[in-house]
Amino acid sequence: MRQIGFLKHLKGHTCLNTGGYGATALNMKRDPLKLNSVENEFPLTLGRDVSGVVMECGLSVSYFKPGDEVWAAIPPWKQGTLSEFVVASGNEVSFKPKCLSHTEAAALPYVGLTAWSAINKVGGLNQKNCGGKRVLILGASGGVGTFAVQLVKAWGAHVTAVCSNDASALMKELGADEVIDYKSGNLEEQLKTLPLFDFILDNVGGSTEKWALDLLKKWSGATYVTLVTPFLINVDRLGVADGMLRTGITISSKTVKHLCKGVHYRWAFFMPSGPCLDEIAELVDSGKIQPVIDQVFSFSEVPKAFLKLEGGHARGKTVINVINKK
Numbered sequence: 001m002r003q004i005g006f007l008k009h010l011k012g013h014t015c016l017n018t019g020g021y022g023a024t025a026l027n028m029k030r031d032p033l034k035l036n037s038v039e040n041e042f043p044l045t046l047g048r049d050v051s052g053v054v055m056e057c058g059l060s061v062s063y064f065k066p067g068d069e070v071w072a073a074i075p076p077w078k079q080g081t082l083s084e085f086v087v088a089s090g091n092e093v094s095f096k097p098k099c100l101s102h103t104e105a106a107a108l109p110y111v112g113l114t115a116w117s118a119i120n121k122v123g124g125l126n127q128k129n130c131g132g133k134r135v136l137i138l139g140a141s142g143g144v145g146t147f148a149v150q151l152v153k154a155w156g157a158h159v160t161a162v163c164s165n166d167a168s169a170l171m172k173e174l175g176a177d178e179v180i181d182y183k184s185g186n187l188e189e190q191l192k193t194l195p196l197f198d199f200i201l202d203n204v205g206g207s208t209e210k211w212a213l214d215l216l217k218k219w220s221g222a223t224y225v226t227l228v229t230p231f232l233i234n235v236d237r238l239g240v241a242d243g244m245l246r247t248g249i250t251i252s253s254k255t256v257k258h259l260c261k262g263v264h265y266r267w268a269f270f271m272p273s274g275p276c277l278d279e280i281a282e283l284v285d286s287g288k289i290q291p292v293i294d295q296v297f298s299f300s301e302v303p304k305a306f307l308k309l310e311g312g313h314a315r316g317k318t319v320i321n322v323i324n325k326k
């Protein structure tokens with residue numbers, strides 16, 4: 001049974017909650033009865049991904065045992081993974097792909113599960129129904145995008161990737177059929193010259209939402225899924241009740257508006273899941289998905305790694321080596 005286990009953390013990557021973003025919603029989930037004072041929240045350990053070795057298991061855990069090599073992405077309301085030891089629920093953990101080192105494996109769980117949530121759980125695409133579908137990935141060169149391109153390609157889709165020109169070769173290497181440089185002229189006009197799409201994954205948000213849904217086939221189940229939602233910002237700004245109300249109204253009105261035009265509009269969120277990581281590990285071990293690592297930092301260089309993340313222009317993932325082993 002997958003339950004609470006203690007994992008010795010070998011490598012991790014951090015990409016969330018800098019600058020207090022999302023603090024209101026995540027604190028509510030972490031401490032719904034407000035039993036801890038604000039001061040007790042700290043120190044907050046950052047980092048979501050982990051790849052390491054199980055040190056100890058809870059009494060009812062039978063699926064894993066000490067010494068197993070595992071990977072996981074920990075929910076944002078729990079303490080993070082930038083530490084030597086991490087406590088995870090068994091259902092968040094999965095056996096690490098055999099073909100990857102811990103450093104390589106640590107680059108995949110968070111972005112893999114986020115893309116999985118958007119494409120499979122929310123978007124409804126899978127190995128059986130994806131073949132031949134036309135998929136557009138906006139923001140294809142970052143952590144989520146580099147995973148998403150490989151996932152839909154592995155499932156047989158025709159992939160159009162939108163990124164900067166300097167990421168074009170990487171996109172082709174990952175399997176993209178067409179690559180569009182969003183900096184070379186008007187992106188909307190460039191995309192309008194292409195045949196319509198069955199599915200769009202938006203990793204960019206903002207103004208893209210105003211025109212991207214017009215690129216979908218009408219009345220055929222085509223879906224636009226965005227990962228850039230106002231949920232956490234609304235709750236930070238307006239508080240839990242008003243923030244959730246505003247968010248509910250926004251998503252409902254947009255969903256109905258687009259449904260009337262014959263396309264589906266959806267929001268997606270990262271979902272921790274050991275069983276989904278099992279499926280991702282299979283794709284990795286069969287050579288269909290590979291980690292894309294931008295840069296690896298040592299634990300003492302964590303501040304430098306955060307500065308790099310904040311600078312943007314990621315090409316895949318930034319990984320922290322918590323202990324200096326591969």
Ligand SMILES: NC(=O)c1ccc[n+]([C@@H]2O[C@H](COP(=O)([O-])OP(=O)(O)OC[C@H]3O[C@@H](n4cnc5c(N)ncnc54)[C@H](OP(=O)(O)O)[C@@H]3O)[C@@H](O)[C@H]2O)c1
Nearest residue numbers: 114139141142143144145164182203227268269270313314
């Ligand atoms: N909803 C959730 O639970 C959830 C979970 C994870 C991530 N997210 C969101 O999903 C988005 C992607 O995450 P990520 O981890 O992949 O980010 P990331 O690693 O920082 O990558 C973003 C990528 O987009 C590129 N880019 C920037 N502006 C662009 C544009 N206008 N058109 C095309 N590409 C553009 C950037 O490169 P250049 O600037 O060099 O072009 C970079 O490669 C972020 O907004 C993140 O906040 C949401």
